[in-house]
Amino acid sequence: MIVRIATRGSKLALAQAREVAEALRSLRIESEFVIVRTKGDRHRDRPVKELGPGIFEREVNLTLLEGKADLAVHSMKDVPTVVHEDLVLAAVLPRASPLDVLVSRVPLDRLLEGAKIGTGSPRRRGALLRLYPNLRFSDIRGNVDTRLEKLRRGECDGIMVAKAALERLGLDCVGFHCKTFLPDEVVPAAGQGAIAVFATKDSPYLSVLRKMNHERSYLEVSLERSILRELGAGCSTPLGVHSKIVGSEVRVLVGLYESDPVILDRRYDVSDLRSIPRDIVSQLKR
Known part of the structure; x- marks a missing residue:
């Protein structure tokens, strides 16, 4: 039997789908890809916030619900905190770097005042403004290699991307x-x-x-998504949430990058995972 994997057709999405296919192959299960073109792929000229939640996820999951695929593969950060009631997060692969990278034509300390950074992410804009208040921003959409090409052409002075995306694409x-x-x-x-x-x-x-699932990665991203859900935050919220489990302790970082940014850095016992989201929200609302 061949397992059908629903995925977007971008280079990054296919690289991620291949990781899932390799994990299945290690269990002696073969697979094939079902390529899906999503709303986010069809409207690359429009800002993400105009298109609403789930623009890279909804059609891929619909393929699964319609029985045209057996599994759906996503970048976890692109999946809304609430998905269709008939779906379940069945596995998370070992997590790659969660970090952000600023790619620029000159070193960061030489970027001129008012340098233009291309990013459509409210979180990335808010985080950079907190560190470098003199930067300017422009909306930029497209795959990572497309954004790098826009940087080469001088359409902006820098772009902000996920380190994991650069690594998975071999860039x-x-x-x-x-x-x-x-x-x-x-x-x-x-x-x-x-x-x-x-x-x-x-x-x-x-x-x-379940055999493919990386338990620590699953627990970390589930906690992060639970905090988002508790806050009622969506893709237009300038919010970062990161957790790291080491031994019996979990460190939780939350960055709410509004006009007056709030950064929380807290440590909890792993046994308290269920109660952490509510505690984080109560601290943010103080």
Whole structure:
């Protein structure tokens, strides 16, 4: 039997789908891709906030719900916190770097006042403004390699991208300067760096997917998404949430990058995972 994997057709999405296919192959299961063109792919000239939530996810999951695929693969950060009731997050692969990278034509400390950074992310804009208040911003859409090409053409002075995307595409900073931000400098998006595998609740592959699942990564991204859900935050909220489990302790970073940014850095016992989202929200509302 061949497992059908629903995925977008971008280079990054296919690279992620191949990671899932390799994990299945290690369990002696073959697979094939079902390529889906999403709303986000069809309207690359429009800002993400105008298109609403789930623009890279909805049609891929619909393919799964319609029985045209067996699994759906996503960048975890692109998946809304509420998905269709018949779907389940069945596996998370070992998480790649969750960090953000500023790719620029000159070193960051030489960027002129008023330099223009291309990003459509309210979180990235707010985080950079907190560190470098003299920067300007322009909306920029497209795949990572498209955005790098716009940078080469001088349409902006820098772009902000996920380090995991650069690594998965095998891209480096040759010809550019890259500044990688630590989580307490720029709090990553919830789920950033993680590959999510969704299936239907009655899928015959759930037991197989459990074998693929990386438990720590699953717990971290689930906690981050629970905090988003508790806050009622969406893709237009300038919010970063990052967690890291080490031993019996979990460190949680939250960055709310509004006009008066709020950064929380808290540590909890892993046994308290269920109560953490409510505690974080209560602290943000003080």
